[in-house]
Amino acid sequence: MSEMKYQSPVVNPETKPFWDATAEGKFLLKKCNDCGEFHYYPRALCPFCFSDKTEWVESKGTGTVYTHSTMRRAPVPFCLAYVTLDEGPTMMTHIVDCDLEQVAIGKPVKLVLKETDGDAKLPCFTLA
Numbered sequence: 001m002s003e004m005k006y007q008s009p010v011v012n013p014e015t016k017p018f019w020d021a022t023a024e025g026k027f028l029l030k031k032c033n034d035c036g037e038f039h040y041y042p043r044a045l046c047p048f049c050f051s052d053k054t055e056w057v058e059s060k061g062t063g064t065v066y067t068h069s070t071m072r073r074a075p076v077p078f079c080l081a082y083v084t085l086d087e088g089p090t091m092m093t094h095i096v097d098c099d100l101e102q103v104a105i106g107k108p109v110k111l112v113l114k115e116t117d118g119d120a121k122l123p124c125f126t127l128a
């Protein structure tokens with residue numbers, strides 16, 4: 001089976017620490033020190049209370065499938081999904097490195113950082 005090729009992400013000053021961390025094998029979330037909520041994608045201001053007292057924290061990299069769609073007719077079949085992280089945020093991602101027929105809503109998944117054509121790695125998930 002051939003592998004999906006991922007392009008390196010577009011990096012801006014707000015997301016640079018995030019992508020730099022992926023190159024070192026870490027998946028970061030932002031946590032708000034005012035309301036305590038986690039968010040993804042990373043932003044300077046908390047999307048819940050607009051506080052700027054947000055900090056980077058490493059995610060456990062575990063969650064569950066919220067919903068998914070498998071593109072079976074693509075040259076390389078792939079599975080787009082929303083995964084709800086154990087920390088709370090729901091993120092759009094790919095499910096990889098597993099039998100895509102087994103992907104189902106509510107199933108536990110864990111983080112896989114996939115190589116791109118740049119230094120950054122792309123946060124994807126596989127069935128846990």
Ligand SMILES: [Zn+2]
Pocket residue numbers: 032033034035036037046047048049050051
């Ligand atoms: Zn907040």
